[in-house]
Amino acid sequence: MISEIEVKTSGELDIINITPLVEEVVRRSGVAKGMVFLFLKSTTSALIINEDEEGLKSDLRETLETLIPRSRRYAHNRAWGEENAHSHLRSILLGNSLQIPLEGGRLMLGTWQSVFLVELDVRPRTRKIVVSIIPLE
Amino acid sequence: MISEIEVKTSGELDIINITPLVEEVVRRSGVAKGMVFLFLKSTTSALIINEDEEGLKSDLRETLETLIPRSRRYAHNRAWGEENAHSHLRSILLGNSLQIPLEGGRLMLGTWQSVFLVELDVRPRTRKIVVSIIPLE
Amino acid sequence: MISEIEVKTSGELDIINITPLVEEVVRRSGVAKGMVFLFLKSTTSALIINEDEEGLKSDLRETLETLIPRSRRYAHNRAWGEENAHSHLRSILLGNSLQIPLEGGRLMLGTWQSVFLVELDVRPRTRKIVVSIIPLE
Numbered sequence: 001m002i003s004e005i006e007v008k009t010s011g012e013l014d015i016i017n018i019t020p021l022v023e024e025v026v027r028r029s030g031v032a033k034g035m036v037f038l039f040l041k042s043t044t045s046a047l048i049i050n051e052d053e054e055g056l057k058s059d060l061r062e063t064l065e066t067l068i069p070r071s072r073r074y075a076h077n078r079a080w081g082e083e084n085a086h087s088h089l090r091s092i093l094l095g096n097s098l099q100i101p102l103e104g105g106r107l108m109l110g111t112w113q114s115v116f117l118v119e120l121d122v123r124p125r126t127r128k129i130v131v132s133i134i135p136l137e
Numbered sequence: 138m139i140s141e142i143e144v145k146t147s148g149e150l151d152i153i154n155i156t157p158l159v160e161e162v163v164r165r166s167g168v169a170k171g172m173v174f175l176f177l178k179s180t181t182s183a184l185i186i187n188e189d190e191e192g193l194k195s196d197l198r199e200t201l202e203t204l205i206p207r208s209r210r211y212a213h214n215r216a217w218g219e220e221n222a223h224s225h226l227r228s229i230l231l232g233n234s235l236q237i238p239l240e241g242g243r244l245m246l247g248t249w250q251s252v253f254l255v256e257l258d259v260r261p262r263t264r265k266i267v268v269s270i271i272p273l274e
Numbered sequence: 275m276i277s278e279i280e281v282k283t284s285g286e287l288d289i290i291n292i293t294p295l296v297e298e299v300v301r302r303s304g305v306a307k308g309m310v311f312l313f314l315k316s317t318t319s320a321l322i323i324n325e326d327e328e329g330l331k332s333d334l335r336e337t338l339e340t341l342i343p344r345s346r347r348y349a350h351n352r353a354w355g356e357e358n359a360h361s362h363l364r365s366i367l368l369g370n371s372l373q374i375p376l377e378g379g380r381l382m383l384g385t386w387q388s389v390f391l392v393e394l395d396v397r398p399r400t401r402k403i404v405v406s407i408i409p410l411e
Contacts, residue, residue: 001410001411002307002375002377002382002410033139034269035174035269035271037309037373037375039373039374039375039382040384041382041383041384041385041387042384042387043323043324043325043384043386043387048229049180049233049234050180050225050228050229051180051225053213053216053217054212054216055211055212055213055214055215055216055217055222056212056213056222056225056226058212058213059211059212059213059222059225059226060226060229063205063226067204067341068337074329074333075328075329075330075332075333076327076329076330076332076333077329078329079327079328079329080327080329085329085330085333088324088325088330088333089330089333089334089337091324092322092324092334092368093230093367093368094229094230095232095369096323096387097323097372097373097374098234099174099176099234099236099373100176100234101139101174101176101267101269103139108139108176108178108267109178110177110178110179110180110265111178112180113178113179113180113233128384130375130382132308132309132375132410134271134309134408134410136138136139136269136271137138170276171406172311172406172408185366186317186370186371187317187362187365187366188317188362190350190353190354191349191353192348192349192350192351192352192353192354192359193349193350193359193362193363195349195350196348196349196350196359196362196363197363197366200342200363204341230367231366231367232369235371236311236313236371236373237313237371238276238311238313238404238406240276245276245313245315245404246315247314247315247316247317247402248315249316249317250315250316250317271408273275273276273406273408274275
């Protein structure tokens with residue numbers, strides 16, 4: 001089963017827990033056991049799994065700014081009058097897809113694991129995430 | 138087939154070659170051809186694929202400390218009296234899942250590729266890795 | 275269906291759009307709907323998805339040199355007379371596998387998404403990418 005989730009983000013470095021949205025797709029699929037694959041159709045946002053804690057979200061924002069600063073001179077920005085080269089590079093670093101095993105109709109996440117969409121672009125966007133579920137016996 | 142591997146780590150930045158453990162699960166499954174998916178139920182460790190060489194492991198430890206230092210002031214640590222914010226951030230950077238194709242009953246790894254569990258937390262832990270195998274014709 | 279693509283790279287930091295090669299494998303498979311998995315049998319190159327723009331490629335090269343410099347002293351190089359420790363570390367950072375959903379016989383990529391092989395080693399190489407396609411109803 002392949003379906004699509006849409007998520008509206010509020011702007012740069014919005015970090016949204018999408019676990020309930022993924023669980024809802026799983027529920028509607030009726031699949032009890034298998035693999036769930038998430039694929040983000042975007043080059044300036046990312047999907048990650050970690051703990052849902054505000055301090056940690058703030059640390060992630062600072063870490064991204066340290067590793068790939070917004071203000072550096074980027075060729076992509078000069079060429080296209082863009083200002084989101086850092087968004088692309090951060091997206092490459094974090095990745096745009098995830099896989100989660102499924103058993104008993106539930107995502108097999110660890111106690112502290114949640115699934116997040118990380119907005120990396122410089123303005124609010126509507127993001128499309130393809131959810132594919134492959135059943136297993 | 139979905140099963141679980143448990144791995145005990147010795148402490149921070151322990152890097153364990155788990156290829157034989159994954160191969161053992163594959164053998165028991167009896168599946169000759171398909172895809173193997175590994176999912177780590179943790180927010181403070183990671184799964185990677187690379188060469189099993191001690192110098193490189195040491196380089197990886199230094200690189201992680203350079204990119205995301207343990208001693209920086211992190212909001213997650215201040216909020217919760219924790220000292221493992223850097224462990225979470227490093228886990229986000231490296232990722233917690235892998236996929237490997239399977240043919241002739243063997244993982245299709247390159248000559249120099251091994252699968253590693255990287256402990257990123259500040260103390261020894263027991264890690265659970267979900268192994269899902271999807272057969273292919 | 276499991277098959278293999280071979281790609282020749284021109285040297286360090288060659289970034290090659292392999293989307294047409296993947297699409298060709300999909301076409302030959304005859305599978306209309308499912309998941310496509312790419313697995314690079316290498317420890318010194320990477321697979322990424324992002325925009326095909328020359329400025330951005332140049333920014334990615336600079337970002338990799340900033341995050342994991344070629345000239346740092348690495349234990350892997352000292353131990354083996356190698357000069358590609360940074361190639362291994364960059365490969366770990368970017369990752370060696372991808373997954374893409376498939377519908378109507380086409381990769382479900384976003385408007386700006388292309389699939390790239392990133393050569394990280396210090397000389398031209400021939401890279402092998404395993405392409406596995408799992409059909410879905």
